[in-house]
Amino acid sequence: MRCPSHEQLSAYVDKELTLSQMQKIDIHLQDCLTCRIEVSRLERLISNFKVLARESISIPNIHLVPTSTRSQRWAAVVALVLLLAGGAIVLGYSNENTIATNNEEFEYYYNNHNNYVRNQNTDFISLVSWE
Amino acid sequence: MALEERLKDHSLVQKLKAGDDEAYDCLCTEYSGKMYRLVCRLAGSDDAEDLVQEAFMQIYKSMSSFRGDCSISTWVYRITTNVCQDYLRRKSRRSWRHLFSLDWLKAETNRELPSTDLEPHEQAEVRDDMDKLRLAIAALPPEQKAVLVLHDLEQLTYQEVADVLGIVVGTVKSRLFYARKKVRSSFEGGVQK
Structure with missing residues (x-):
């Protein structure tokens, strides 16, 4: 052979x-x-x-997550993300409003102050012209 | 497969398909250690836990499509091997360096040799030889490594290896021969140094 x-x-x-x-x-x-x-x-x-x-292997205690729990965990994560996103939008909107309100107040005071100064000047001019 | 084993498998599969949580726990207890060991040997230990999780997820999802053509253990090994091969493919796309990775060696450094009556210096020699052997196995191409690990380390028969990998017995025989040849040449070359 x-x-x-x-x-x-x-x-x-x-x-x-x-x-x-x-x-x-x-x-x-x-x-x-x-x-x-x-x-x-x-x-x-x-x-x-x-x-x-x-050879013996040191096998870690593998925590196997059942599918249902996994999907629940994902649902929780998605809900949290949506909540945070929603919160951020609401906060952003209210900040915008605050800024807008502040701008309006500023404009109001600014205009009033200018009117006051203008009035003062007018009074002064009128006083001068009266004199 | 023995009749008793087949009956046990059949009953477990029925329970799993019915969504029995206890049966799922039973499957986890029975196979998580074996799967972890296989994953370490095929893909290294860095992501071993995640890969075992991924394999279990696939087992859970594909349970309904399991026809019972093979034993549960063959099926579990098949899914685990596929997960490892996908992982290695993904990894190789990111980097070719995994081919020279010492992951497996790192994984094995925590392992203990089976209790022997060897003297400490002899034990050190055996440990050294085992490290060289691991390096030689780690450097094999993935298809050859899978066959060698499943047959020579996991002690599956040629037919079982063929079932797990979806190849014919002749291919198992030939891949195993080439894998052993490569391991032997690099191992013996290393030992001679």
Whole structure:
């Protein structure tokens, strides 16, 4: 028998061949040193994988949130965002009003003050002209 | 799959489809640890918890479409592997550096070796070898890594790996062979240094 491919030997080590294929390779290995070396190298690698597989992993306590709670949480977030946006709009509007009111008051006082000054000046002019 | 296991799976699936919260908790308890371990091995530990959450969300959403063609564990592994592969694809679009990422190594540094009767210096040597092995596995292309992790570390059979990844057994055999070849050459090269 010709040497089986390394792919076949890899499957042989995993015992993933048919019974007849396994038997053929068993017989071949008795006479072929090269394939025996390949098989032992593969077995050494796989035993290293087994050590790696057996290592204990510190698994965190994963808190899995059920779907319903998740959707409720999203709904709460959306509601909060809408509330904040609404609040911001209302506050912005009332600020605008306050500024507008302040402007109106300023204009009122400014005009009155100008009238007062104008009146004062007029009185003065009239006094001068009277004199 | 044994008959008893199939019956247990069938009953669990029926309860899950009916929206039974206890069945969902049962599924979480049974698989969260396994999924976390698989995610760490395939995609690193940085976002492992989020990826497990994402996988559970997909399981929950797609429960109604589960036909029971395979076992629950195969199905869970399939979804988890897909989530990891999507994540790696997204990550690779952002950066190619993940190919050389030491995420997995970092994840494993907290791990403990199985209890042995080895002397401390021998344990250190084994630990060193395991680190090299992890690096070699982490550097594999994603398709080869998935096959190797599922078969050699998660101890699934060729058929189970084929079911999880949606490929034929022949492809599993060939990918596993190339993956082992690459790991062996970089691992043995590293050990010889």
